[in-house]
Amino acid sequence: MLDVDFFRRWLRAAAAAVEREAGRLTELDSAIGDADHGSNLQRGFRAVTAALESEPPETPGATLILAGRQLISTVGGASGPLYGTLLRRTGKALGDSAEVTAEQLAEALGAGVAAVAQLGGAKAGDKTMIDALEPAVAALGTSFAAAATAADEGAVATVPLLARKGRASYLGERSIGHQDPGATSSALLIAALAATAGE
Amino acid sequence: MSTDKPVGVVLVSHSRAVAEAVAELAIGLAGGGATAPVAAAGGTPDGGLGTSSELIAAAAAEVDRGAGVALLVDLGSAVLTVKSLLAEGDELPPGARLVDAPFVEGAVAAVVTASAGADLDAVEAAASEAYDYRKV
Numbered sequence: 001m002l003d004v005d006f007f008r009r010w011l012r013a014a015a016a017a018v019e020r021e022a023g024r025l026t027e028l029d030s031a032i033g034d035a036d037h038g039s040n041l042q043r044g045f046r047a048v049t050a051a052l053e054s055e056p057p058e059t060p061g062a063t064l065i066l067a068g069r070q071l072i073s074t075v076g077g078a079s080g081p082l083y084g085t086l087l088r089r090t091g092k093a094l095g096d097s098a099e100v101t102a103e104q105l106a107e108a109l110g111a112g113v114a115a116v117a118q119l120g121g122a123k124a125g126d127k128t129m130i131d132a133l134e135p136a137v138a139a140l141g142t143s144f145a146a147a148a149t150a151a152d153e154g155a156v157a158t159v160p161l162l163a164r165k166g167r168a169s170y171l172g173e174r175s176i177g178h179q180d181p182g183a184t185s186s187a188l189l190i191a192a193l194a195a196t197a198g199e
Numbered sequence: 200m201s202t203d204k205p206v207g208v209v210l211v212s213h214s215r216a217v218a219e220a221v222a223e224l225a226i227g228l229a230g231g232g233a234t235a236p237v238a239a240a241g242g243t244p245d246g247g248l249g250t251s252s253e254l255i256a257a258a259a260a261e262v263d264r265g266a267g268v269a270l271l272v273d274l275g276s277a278v279l280t281v282k283s284l285l286a287e288g289d290e291l292p293p294g295a296r297l298v299d300a301p302f303v304e305g306a307v308a309a310v311v312t313a314s315a316g317a318d319l320d321a322v323e324a325a326a327s328e329a330y331d332y333r334k335v
Contacts, residue, residue: 072280
């Protein structure tokens with residue numbers, strides 16, 4: 001069973017990964033975006049970490065909802081509402097149980113990913129975070145480690161794609177050949193989940 | 200179609216200068232009498248390029264007179280941030296609505312219509328109709 005402590009550790013691990021990889025995310029975003037993905041997420045996850053310290057929620061669901069809110073209000077770019085919606089919707093789907101199973105988390109994360117797809121109007125193959133998140137959710141039924149691998153493969157598979165959403169879509173053909181920054185940060189989030197589960 | 204209280208209009212851009220200039224343009228073109236309340240929510244709180252949910256919520260509260268608030272937005276994160284604030288439920292005044300319209304033309308249509316005392320549906324319709332006006 002996954003308790004509130006597991007979710008706090010996941011978010012702290014995600015924040016640490018964002019700190020570590022912020023430079024790389026911004027570098028990817030400078031190729032096809034507006035070169036702020038790393039610094040934007042850094043600001044957002046620092047706010048998440050601070051909020052978890054100052055007002056620690058008591059359930060897994062409330063933890064994700066709090067984190068989502070922080071991301072929406074502090075990131076400043078499209079990744080704020082997108083990641084905010086992912087975490088908040090996942091948190092809402094978990095309800096107010098004190099502990100959840102890995103299966104419940106997989107199902108809730110599926111609802112979160114669907115909400116992100118709806119908000120951004122993106123589907124698989126559009127060269128967005130959906131390309132990492134959808135395969136990750138599908139693989140969660142197997143294991144956290146399988147989800148991390150699937151997310152990473154999904155992110156790498158965005159390289160040859162033509163961007164259809166966001167700032168990168170204005171580049172048309174020139175977006176081809178670059179890995180999507182959003183899919184890359186999504187893979188970091190899922191890798192942090194697997195690491196938290198000890199896989 | 201008309202109410203005693205005016206609909207508020209919020210202009211959300213990635214740039215403070217763009218939001219403020221479009222607000223000024225719309226108010227100027229609606230001029231001749233009292234205009235509906237208009238607020239600009241452009242850029243980040245520190246003046247950089249981006250979208251701020253904080254500025255958007257404050258702007259919506261500022262123009263809310265109880266008749267609803269029409270939010271017009273420019274690109275990407277402006278659209279997504281307003282949508283997620285609306286999904287949150289209690290961040291924006293009751294009757295706040297994301298209006299699907301071209302930013303500049305829609306803003307002018309919205310402010311002119313709201314200033315004439317129209318309700319939120321009419322303001323939204325006028326702003327959205329700006330999409331139908333082809334330039335060539």
